[in-house]
Amino acid sequence: MPTGSPPVTPGGPLAGALTGVRVLDLSRLLPGPYLTMILADLGADVVKIEDPHVGDYLRVIPPKKGDLSGRYLAINRGKRSLTLDLKAPAGAEALRRMAAQADVVVESFRPGVMDRLGLGYAALSAINPRLIVCSISGYGQTGPYADRAGHDLNYVSLAGVLAMGGGEAGGAPAMPGVQIADLAGGTLWSATGILAALLQRDRTGRGAHLDISMTEGAMALLATELGNLDCGAVPSRGAETLNGGMACYQIYRTQDGRYLSVGGLEPKFWLAFNQAIGRTGSVAELAGVSPDQARIRAELAAILATKTLAEWVTILAAHDCCCEPVLEPAELADHPLHQARAVFFELDGGALGPIRQLRTPLGAPAAPTIPPRRGEHSAAVLRDYGFGADEIAALGAG
Secondary structure, three states, X not given: OOOXXXXXXXXXXXXXXXXXXXXXXXXXXXXXXXXXXXXXXXXXXXXXXXXXXXXXXXXXXOOEXXXXXXXXXXXXXXXXXXXXXXXXXXXXXXXHHHHOOOOEEEEOOOOOHHHHOOOOHHHHHHHOOOOEEEEEEOOOOOOOOOOOOOOXXXXXXXXXXXXXXXXXXXXXXXOOOOOHHHHHHHHHHHHHHHHHHHHHHHHHOOOEEEEEEHHHHHHXXXXXXXXXXXXXXXXXXXXXXXXXXXXXXXXXEXXXXXXXXXXXXXXXXXXXXXXXXXXXXXXXXXXXXXXXXXXXXXXXXXXHOOOOHHHHHHHHOOOOOOEEXXXXXXXXXXXXXXXXXXXXXXXXXXXHOEEEEEOEOXXXXXXXXXXXXXXXXXXXXXXXXXXXHHHHHHOOOO
């Protein structure tokens, strides 16, 4: 990536959408913190509530910029941090007082932990009936797997998503390159649910408890494949139109060991692609998965292996044929599309130096402050929530 990305200009089209919404974030690691960063980008006041001894251990996972993890810095902008020991009566009571004034609580403990702390939805909604509690877990708050440990790979396994990704038909599933269940299954469904709950609350005056299962969130991505299954088809990896079964929708290696994606599903794109590479193609080659697809793939592979990726990009740019280079993450900020749309920006990290950030598709964030250190804003947050100086000192935040 280049050393310099432009500073962000606050105030995208939705930057003030959640102004005045107070969010208490008890989550750690990926799905919850990414969710609350999205809410902060939209103008919400997000308080990251952390254990005083450990906090969000995403902070310490290398690689780091200074003493903070790159992963942590990527998904925690726009928040304030407060340390509270929720296992201590005073800490739990402080959270209850804050929840009485908050709009949203986000948590990702194992099901039952919040109840054992006296901070479950029943307890908090009794204090604040308008409160929305979003509980993110691997397998849901109920059911036989509620207490089961797991990670993203396990969730996409039980969701059927892992079974659909791989190389050759009948081969082993491929390890996903990103955390599908965490992000698509947890973060995005939680954001959708919270926004819907806020709208519903405007009509009913009551909050809600959102039970977000990352497994179910990932399974939702299979909706169309499950529709095919209901029609008698049996979806399988490497053999479907969109996962490797068709030569027209495929990834090909170039002369320099790079890769080119080809998505010529429609006749006009398929014919344009073949014309661009000097091959005689036909619409008949798009007529479903068949033994001929292996032959067509081999022909295309041989042709595309004769030039470098850069050469093919130049040749194909003159043709409307749905072909793009497979970019490495380190190349993204240099790509003219992402530069033109100001996808990357920098925050002034002080002693840490510039902190590169990726904006969400919703636009520039409302308050792009640097990710907080553990407990950095404890006293200020407690004052904002009505705690006196003696109470703040008693909580160790003075």
